[in-house]
Amino acid sequence: MSTTQAPLVDLKGVGKRFGAVRALDSVDLMFQAGECLGLIGHNGAGKSTLMHILAGTLRADSGALLMAGADVRSGYSVQVARQHGIRCVFQELSLCPNLTVAENTRLMCPALRGFGWRRRAGALIVASLDSIFPGHGISPSAVIADLPIGQRQMVEIARAFTCVDEHLALVILDEPTSSLDARVAEQLLRHVRRYVEGGGCVVLISHILGEMLATCDRIAVMSDGCVVEVRAANAFTHASLVESMGSMAKAQAASQVFVSKRDSQTPVVNQRPARQRNQQTVAAWAGEIVGLAGLAGQGQSQWLVHLLRERVAKGLPVALVAGDRQTDGIFNLWSIAENITISSLAALKRGALIDPAAEQSMAAQWQQRMGIRTPDMNSPILSLSGGNQQKALFARALASDSDLILMDDPMRGVDVGTKREVYAIIKDEASRGRTFIWYTTELEELDHCDHIYVFRDGQTVADMARDQLSEAQVLRSSFQEEVA
């Protein structure tokens, strides 16, 4: 790694906002040829946003994007990025499932034209696969949809490293090993080293600390939209990496006396996640607030939905507060009142019919309790702001007679004021004996929980009471230490 060489790309003070949310706050980062740069951080730290800006799919609001000394921020796009030799492999696979491996290669390489392009594209991708994943066994005429997820990921990666008449300078690999088995992941990381030593540049994002430390030359740690630390990889250890990811200035939450609610009686819920390989279960006792932590998409939501389905099928009471309002929560055509009462209709019946007066009074009661800001609960749900819609979803679950409330990352996109109000209500309801199971991606919300389970790869890997809770411990469990 020569430091005299001009950097490939130099980001200076790059910022990006999404509405009121500040995703990136003045990021300075340099990408150099002949180097593998690691990027690490908790959910929402800004890694993906930064990579999307580098790849041209998002535009930075402020700062400068220097390439060969010139600022290209205005007018930067996917095309410009490609002209500069930037390629990316994102988590969500970008292959067309109905096309073959060779045809997908053609999509990336417009230069493959004319008679016999399919044969040439096939030869090209096979050559690339052979060099990265020897013994891969993938045929260029295979249709993507028929390949298992691991092989699709291999094609996606191999495709990023193929080129015809184009120069290739920087490859972004976002969680490339997440769907690869250990042997193939090893092959990939070895290829990354070879490519980098040949003068290329790779940006590697991974949640597996071991592979980051072993593969990268430099590691940049991100937290809350900032790059908080950039060091040579060999200057980091597992422990120091985890430590720098947490927000260090955070004061210890006012530590009230913690009294475990796990007494002799049996738990309300005691269930093993479907993919759990040992006998560890997730349990919740009456009156407890149980937190599900870990990185986003590690099977927490699936576990909650699975639990809900099972209880509904058995006729046991259960209610869920959805985080993804549009997909999982609200009924767009209905009023606020109708949206709230849908889970409590059986209790609102007088004889065979639903009593409109009882329905109105339930809506009014929960409007007051949750502080839903509207002049009329019979207005359409879509007339409410996002935060108030979310309050209506909380009201739906809390108004039901269920003593078990599941929450699927319910504070997504909710403002701070609303959050505080809702936290207080949750605590209050728990003290009356209701049980909450709360999946959250925000570390500070875990302070409200009595007991925390950390999920990784569909399994619960750590289990701690509040008095043992520390951010470092949650982070350590969220990130895999070694390749599995």
Place this chain on the structure above:
Amino acid sequence: MNLNLHFDRVRSKPWLWSFLAALLVWLATLVFTRGEGAGALTSSALSFSAFFVIVGVGQMFVITTGPGNIDLSIPANIALSGAVGMKLMDSQNDLIVLGVAGVLGVGVLVGCANYALIRVLRIPPIIATLSASFLLQSVAIAYGRSVRIAPPELFYQFSTGNVMGVPYLAVAVVLLTVFAGYLLSRTLYGRWALAVGQNIRAAELAGVRVERVRWATYVLSAVFASLCGVLLAGFSGGASLSMGDEYLLASIAVVVIGGTSVAGGFSNVPGLWGAALFLYLLVSMLNTFGASAGVRLILTGVIIIAVIAAVSGRKSLRSL
């Protein structure tokens, strides 16, 4: 509250429109005939509309449960139920109850069969109910092969009689629509069906028993179609294999013209009557004007397309 006003308008407008259209067509016909036959026209409009409304109620519940849900087995079900009803009644007044019970049983079975095809074999409803209708039609042909059996006298009188120009049938079907209205807005089943139609995943997560709702809906639709079949057989003096044919398009047309959302989750019961009256009066107006059968069919098709286009032109509240 601008949004609120808009919402109210969307909610109340559709069914008013269909009644208004029916009224205009009625007036146009009477202007043409200089007021002659107003009573007879109104009376027959009520009778024929009643049949449209019965199947329309069932189809409305099916369409309410969301995109992709439709019952195409209605015509075959009508033919089969008419034949079963007439055979069981065997032209005897004291067998009427048996006949009606048998027909309702057929409806329940047909509904369960439709649902089983959709659920167990995972066939899309449009194909499941269409293929079920071939089976039903074949059974109806095999079963109803014998000579045409006349309905019992009492049943015939009920189906065709009227009190001061208002057919008994229309009165009964108005009561049926009142029942359907309550079912839709004031019962657990109705609310659940509306929820499923708006967002099936959100409904499941809110504790709605989605599959039960879908089962009940297909059974309801089939039972209503069966009821229509036996009444139609009574009305026309016996069952025939083709008597359900026009009810496929009609059942969907009255639902859509009546203001029910084709995308599901929003339904309109009174609109069914407005739309059914409009459809019948439109045909009789064109008859009075001396239009040919071809023109009648073309105009009916054009009007249905126009209504669907107008409804979808309305700013959609659904984001997806």
